[in-house]
Amino acid sequence: MSETFVTAHAMRLAPGRSAFVTHTEAPIPEFNGPFLCDIGQRPRSYGTDGTPTSARPALPLGRIKPLRDRAVAGFLRQTGTEVMMTEFGGMGVEMAAPAAAAGVKLHVHFHGYDASSHLRFPKIVKAYQTLFAQAEGFITPSRFIADNLVGIGCPADRITVVPCGVEAENFPPSSRSPGLCMAVGRFVEKKAPLTTIGAFAKIAEAHPEARLDYIGDGPLWEEAKAAVAQAGLEDRIRLLGSQPHDVVRKTMGEASFFLQHSVTSSNGDTEGLPVAIMEAMSAGLTIVSTRHSGIPEAVIEGESGALVDEHDLDAMARELDRLLADPDMAAAYGAAARQRLLEKFTLNHAIDKLQHAMGLA
Structure with a gap:
């Protein structure tokens, strides 16, 4: 549920004409089309009213993959599906066989770790290389992630770069409470929360x-x-711990600064282009972040935000110190960030690009 782009894609790519396949027991709450769920165990399909249309077969786990492939292929045929998009590269590998069996054009949306840290594993790279010959097209949130895939053999002319985008109306300009900084993200290595806290403590x-x-x-x-x-x-x-997205929106509506010290983790994991960065741009916050992955593709250094090298706590502290001392400059960065978001990175931009890439327009 934290991956809001999944909800956006399901609801907006082909409204009223979509079906949903998921590993989990139930689909996203807002989705009211047909869905096939629990494909990681024993698939069960449901109608639009949520009533099961197929029983859950009792089979040993060793037979789950062929069962799943048959169930997914049958579901795709039943729903008249012509085009399928998977979220993350691993799901693309899983869905290649049933999509081919059902005669469905497959598009694979990579996001971050699936095209960074996962490329350190030869088996995954080999599976991706097979996928490159099977799928119709590939989608990445940034040129950085696209280049990673090209580096292992993905045809560049079959990649479309589409940042996930945000609904700008949900993130109107902040009231910019003086001195209020915020950060959003998992407390994991690639988000470097200790560096963000250390930089703030320094100033x-x-x-x-x-x-x-x-x-x-x-x-x-x-x-x-x-x-x-x-x-x-x-x-x-x-x-504040994990909070509902409404709390994130409320905080962005009050803050002046958005801090995110994204880094490449020790296992090679990287961001794609963080949605939280684009939400902060929409709210007109002053962004202080890093020259990491797709972030410089959205945040123009010295114009719509401040960027520093990864792991450079002192540089992050200096930039935050400089902008806290110059509220007019900080506000100008925030206004430029919002304008850039409105021109290039809204959800409408993303959906339009995806629809054209997948032949849905």
Whole structure:
């Protein structure tokens, strides 16, 4: 449910003409078309009213893959599906056989880890190379991710770069509460939450009005909590944990700065183009982030945000210090970011590109 682009694609690519296939027990709540669920175990299909249309067969796990392939292919035929898009490269590999059996054109949407850290595994690379000959087209959220795929043999002319996009109306210009910084994301290595907290702590004394609201949780949560305590900033850095998207929107409607120190993790995992960055652009926040993956493709350094090298805590602190000291410059960055979002990175832009790439327009 945190991957809001999945909901957007399901609801907007072909309204009223879509079917949904998922590993989970139920589809997204807003989707009211036919769906096939639990394909990782024993598939069961449902009609538009949510009533099961096929029983869950009791078979040993060793026979799940052929069962799943037959079930998915039958579901695609039953629903008259002509074009299929999978979210993430691994699902593209899984869906290639049933899509071919049903005569369905397959498009594979890569997002981040599936075209970064996963490329370190020869078996996955080999599976992708087979997929490159099977699928109709490939979609990536950034040129950076596209180049990763080209590097292992994906034909460049079959890749379409489509940032996921956001609904700008859901993220109107912020009221820009003075000094309020925010960050959103899992407390994992590639988000570098400790670096973000460290950079804020470094400038906290010079800017007593500044405060940081950090939304998210994950394996680095306890270390982050300890870092805040060690800096003596419990009253100015609030670790809010995982929150509903409504809370993210509300916070973006009040904050002035958006901080995200994305890095390449030790296992090679990278971002694609973070949706949270684009949401912050829509809200007109002043972005302080890194020269990482697709981020520089959205944030124009020195014009619509400030970017620093990965792992450079001191540089992030300097940029934050500079912009906190110059509210007019910070506001100008935020206004330029929103304008750029409206011109290139809305959900409407993304859906239009996807529809054309997949022949749905």
